[in-house]
Amino acid sequence: MKLKPYLLLIPGVGTIALLMGSALYVVVAQSFGMFSLTGETNPTLEYWQTTLNDPVLWRSVGYSLRTSILGTLGAVAFAYPIALWLQKEVPGKPAIIGVLRAPMFVPGLVAAFLLMNVIAYHGIFNELLLLMGIIDKPMRLANDQFGWSIVVLQIWKNLPFALILITGSIASIRTDLLDAALDLGASRWSRFKNIIFPLTIPALQAASILVFIGALGDFSFAAVAGSRSSYSLAMLMNITATQYYEWENSAVIAMVIMILAAISAVILTLLTQPFATRKKPVITLEASK
16 A cells, blocks of 8 residues: 555654644633633633723733734845845855844844843943943933833844745845836836835745744744833743742633734734735836837
C-alpha cells in the first residue's frame, strides 16, 4: 500500500496541535471555573461577569488597542518607502539592510531599556534638544499616559519584520509591468497607488495581522516604558494572576486578548481586501493629457 504524503505530517503537526490545543482548552476551561488552581472547580460564568464588568479591563483594552493599532500602522507606513528605496542601487545597501534588521535580534525587554535611555526625562533626546536650544526644559516622553513611548518601540521593533514581507512582495512584481506604466506616462505616485500597492496587499495583510497580534499581547514594552496610570492587557493579566492569584479572571483576560486578535485580523483583512480586488483602469495616462 502506497503511503499518502500528507500522513508524514501527522507526527509533527499532531504534536503541535496537541500541545497548543491542550493549552488553549485549559485557558478556556479555567475562564469558566474549571481546572482551578486555588479553589473549587465548578462550571460558572461568574469570572466572565466579574471581569467584563470591571472598568479597569476596558481601560486596558483601549490602551492596548490604541498602542497596537498605531504601532502597526507606523511599522507598515515606514516599511513601504524604505522597501521602494531599497529596490534601487544604494551605496552600502547590505550594511543598511543589516542595520534595519538589527531590532529583530534585540530582545523586547532590552529594547525597552535602550529606548528609556533615549527618551527619559534627562535622556539623550531631551539633552540634545536642550543643547540646541529648541526647548527650555525636558519633556515627559517616557511612561506617558497616551502610550507614545510604546508606539515608538512597537514601530522600531516590528519595522524589520514588515519590511521583509513587503520588500519580498515588491521584488516579485514584474519589472515589465512597471516599465509599461512608465512608458505610458504614469507618475511615480500613480504606479504605487495602482500597481505596487494592490499587488502587495497579501504581504500587507500578513504583516499587519502578525505585527498587531504581537503588539496586542506585548508585555515587556508596557512593563518598562508604558503608562503608570493604565495597564496593557498583558500586564493586567499578569498582575491578576501573580499578585491577586485570580487565575480564573486572568484566563478571562487571556480569552479577551485572543478574541480581540481574531476580530482584528478579520477587520484588517476586510479593510484591505477591496484594494486588491478592485476593477478599474490600472494606469493613468498622464502623458496623453
